[in-house]
Amino acid sequence: MNEGESSIDLTPRVTTKSSLPRWIPGLVLLAVALTIIGLVWFLATNSQSFLEADQAVAEREQLGDKRFQLLGSPISSAGPEQTLIIGEAEYTFFTITFDDVYVDVVSQGTPPDLFDQGVPVVLEGRWESGPLPSKDYVFLGGANDGWWFAADRILVKHDNDYRKDRIDDAENRGQPDKSPDS
Amino acid sequence: MKFKTIESRDGQPNATSSRSTRFLGLCLALGVPILVLFAFVFSPKDDTMDDAVRLLYVHVPVAIFSYIAFGVTAMGSIFYLWKQSRWWDTTAHASAEIGVIFCGLTLVTGSIWGRPTWNTWWEWGDVRLVTTLVMFLMFIGYLALRQVPATPHVRAKRAAIVGIVGTINIPIVNRSVEWWENSTLHQQSSLTDGNLEDLTLFTWFLGTLIFALAYVWLMIHRFRVGWLSSEHDALGYGAAIEERKAEAGIDTEAQAQASEDGGPQ
Numbered sequence: 001m002n003e004g005e006s007s008i009d010l011t012p013r014v015t016t017k018s019s020l021p022r023w024i025p026g027l028v029l030l031a032v033a034l035t036i037i038g039l040v041w042f043l044a045t046n047s048q049s050f051l052e053a054d055q056a057v058a059e060r061e062q063l064g065d066k067r068f069q070l071l072g073s074p075i076s077s078a079g080p081e082q083t084l085i086i087g088e089a090e091y092t093f094f095t096i097t098f099d100d101v102y103v104d105v106v107s108q109g110t111p112p113d114l115f116d117q118g119v120p121v122v123l124e125g126r127w128e129s130g131p132l133p134s135k136d137y138v139f140l141g142g143a144n145d146g147w148w149f150a151a152d153r154i155l156v157k158h159d160n161d162y163r164k165d166r167i168d169d170a171e172n173r174g175q176p177d178k179s180p181d182s
Numbered sequence: 183m184k185f186k187t188i189e190s191r192d193g194q195p196n197a198t199s200s201r202s203t204r205f206l207g208l209c210l211a212l213g214v215p216i217l218v219l220f221a222f223v224f225s226p227k228d229d230t231m232d233d234a235v236r237l238l239y240v241h242v243p244v245a246i247f248s249y250i251a252f253g254v255t256a257m258g259s260i261f262y263l264w265k266q267s268r269w270w271d272t273t274a275h276a277s278a279e280i281g282v283i284f285c286g287l288t289l290v291t292g293s294i295w296g297r298p299t300w301n302t303w304w305e306w307g308d309v310r311l312v313t314t315l316v317m318f319l320m321f322i323g324y325l326a327l328r329q330v331p332a333t334p335h336v337r338a339k340r341a342a343i344v345g346i347v348g349t350i351n352i353p354i355v356n357r358s359v360e361w362w363e364n365s366t367l368h369q370q371s372s373l374t375d376g377n378l379e380d381l382t383l384f385t386w387f388l389g390t391l392i393f394a395l396a397y398v399w400l401m402i403h404r405f406r407v408g409w410l411s412s413e414h415d416a417l418g419y420g421a422a423i424e425e426r427k428a429e430a431g432i433d434t435e436a437q438a439q440a441s442e443d444g445g446p447q
Contacts, residue, residue, distance in 0.1 A: 025340055028327045032320065032344055039316050039351065043309065043362070050364045071364065112301035114230060122367065158299050160369035161377040162228055162235060 050122050050157075053098035060127055060147065070123045070149055071157065072096030072103060075141055078111045086133045093134070095142035096121065102143040106133060107151040114156045125151035198406035206399045213392045217385070225385040234298045238372075239385050241291040243393035244284045245314075249352050251281030251397065252321060259345035262338055268412055271338040274345050276404035278324050280397060285318045300367045310368035313355045320348035334412065 053072035056063065075095050076082075082093045092107045105123060115121065128150045138144060199207070221239045228235035258274025261267065292311070293303050305311055324344045328337060354361075359370045372378050378386055 024330050025327060025332070028323055028330070029340070029344070032323055032347060035316060035320060035323070036347065036350075039313065039354075042312060043354070049362075052364070114299060114301070116230065119230065155300050155302055155305075155367055157367050158231065158369055160372040160375055162238075162372055162382055163377055163379050164226075164229070 053096055053103045054101035055098075056127075056149075057101050057103060057147075063127055065126050067124065067126050070096070070103065070105075070125070070151070071120060072098040072123075073118050073120050074115065075102070075117065077117045078115055083110070084134050084137070089133075091133050093132075093137055093139060095139045096123070102141075104139045104142045104144065104148040105151055106148050107154055109152075109154075111154050112156055114158065115154060120157040120159070122155040122157055123149060123151040124153035124155075125149055198403045198410070203399060203402050206395060206402070210392065210395045210399055213388075213395060217388050217392045220381070220385040220388055225381045231299060234295060235382070237291055237295045238378075238382070239389035240393075241288060241295055242373075242386060243390045244291065245288040246390065247393050247397045248281050248284035248288055248317075249356060251277045251284055251401075252317065252349055252352055254401075255281060255321070255324070255345045256349035259342035262342045263346075266335070268334070268338075269409075271334075271342070272405055272408040272412060274342065275328060276401055276408050278321050278345065279404055280400045282318065282321050282325060284393075284397070285314070285321065289314060289318060296367070302367075305367060308366050308368065309358045309362040310355070310366040313351060313358050317348070317351045317355055320344070320351060324348055334415065 050069045050071035051059070051063075053070060056068070056070050073096055075097055078092050078094055084091050084093065089108055090110065092109070092111055093105070094107070094111075095102050095104050097103070106128075107123065107125075126149070127147060129147050132148060217239065221236050225236065225239075227233055254277035255274045258270045258272075258277060261270040262274060289311075292314070296305075297303050324341060327344055328341050330337065330340075332340070359366055359368050363370075373386070
C-alpha cells in the first residue's frame with residue numbers, strides 16, 4: 001500500500017438509507033408468480049362459460065335451479081307487445097334459438113339497445129317450469145313446452161361483421177340472420 | 183452512444199429531439215386531426231352499433247401496439263440477458279412504459295365500447311378482459327421492479343426476467359377469443375375475417391398508422407431519456423470516485439504510473 005492510499009479514510013460514510021426494504025424485489029417476483037398461477041387457475045376453472053341453448057335444453061335436468069349463462073339468438077326483436085308490467089316489475093317475453101333448438105325467456109327489465117333479431121345474446125338466470133308471470137302468454141314461434149328461462153341480465157355478444165351487406169347476406173341465408181353458430 | 187440532439191453551449195443535450203423525431207412529430211401532429219376527421223365525419227355509422235363503431239379506430243390500434251410494445255420489451259430483455267448491453271435494457275424499459283400506456287388505453291376504450299355494445303362496462307369472468315388486465319398489471323409490476331434500488335445490472339436482470347415472463351400472456355390474450363369462444367363477449371378479429379370494408383377499413387388502417395407513428399415517436403424519445411439518465415448515473419459514479427480520491431489527496435496519474443512500474447496495487 002503506498003503512502004497516498006494509507007491516508008484514505010476507510011470508514012464507511014453515512015449514506016441515506018433507501019426507503020424501500022431489501023425484500024421488495026422478492027415480493028414483486030412473488031406477486032408475478034402468484035399472478036401467473038392465478039391466471040392459469042382462472043383460465044382452467046373460474047372463467048365464465050356460456051351454455052348454448054341446445055346444450056342447456058339437453059342438460060336441463062342436471063342444471064336444475066342452478067344459475068348459468070345461456071347463449072342464443074332472439075328470433076324476433078322485442079316489440080312493445082312483448083313487454084308487460086306485472087305487479088311493479090317489468091318483464092320482457094322472447095324466444096332465443098341455437099342450432100334450431102328454441103328456448104322461451106322471461107327477462108326482468110328492458111332489453112339493451114342492441115337487442116335485436118339474430119344478434120346473439122348471453123342471458124344470466126335459471127330454468128323455471130310451470131306458469132309464466134303472465135299465465136296466458138304464448139311465445140310466437142317459441143318452444144311453449146312448459147319450461148322457460150328466467151333471466152335477470154341480458155348481455156349482447158356482438159359479432160365481428162361491419163360490412164354494409166351483412167344483413168342482406170344473413171337474410172339470404174335465412175333467419176335468424178346472425179346466430180352464434182353461423 | 184451520441185445522439186444528434188439539440189445541444190446547449192456546454193455541449194450537453196438539453197432535449198431528446200432531433201431532426202428525424204421532429205419530422206416524425208410533425209407527421210403525427212398532422213395525422214391526428216386527419217384521423218379525427220375520418221373517424222367522426224367521413225366514415226359511416228354502423229347499422230346496429232351506430233356511433234360506437236368509431237371506437238374501432240382507437241381501440242384496435244392501441245391493443246395491437248400494446249402487444250408490439252410488450253413484445254419489444256421481451257426482445258430487449260432476452261438480448262440484455264444474452265449481451266448484457268445497456269442499449270437493450272433501455273429499449274426494454276422504454277417500450278414497457280409505452281406498452282403500459284397503450285394497454286391502459288385498450289382497457290379504457292374497451293370498457294367504453296362494452297357499455298353500449300354488450301350492456302356491461304366490465305365482466306370479471308370474461309377471458310379476454312381478465313387476461314388483458316393481467317397483462318397490464320404484469321407490466322405495471324415490471325415498471326415497479328425497476329424502481330427498486332439496486333445496481334444497474336441487478337435491476338436490469340430482475341426486470342428482464344419479469345419482462346420475458348410477462349410476455350407469455352400476449353398470445354393468450356390475443357388468441358383467447360378463438361380458444362375460449364364461449365367464455366368471452368369479445369368478438370373475434372374483424373380484419374382477418376375480412377369484415378371491414380371501404381371507409382371503415384381505410385379509417386382503421388389510418389388509425390393503425392397514426393398509432394404506429396405515435397409508438398415510434400414516443401419510443402425514440404423515451405429511449406433517449408432513459409439512455410441519458412443511465413449516462414448521468416454512470417457519470418455520477420465516476421464523479422463520486424474522483425471526488426473521494428481528491429478528498430484523500432491521491433494523485434491518480436502518479437498512482438497509474440506506479441502500477442505500470444510494478445508497484446503495489
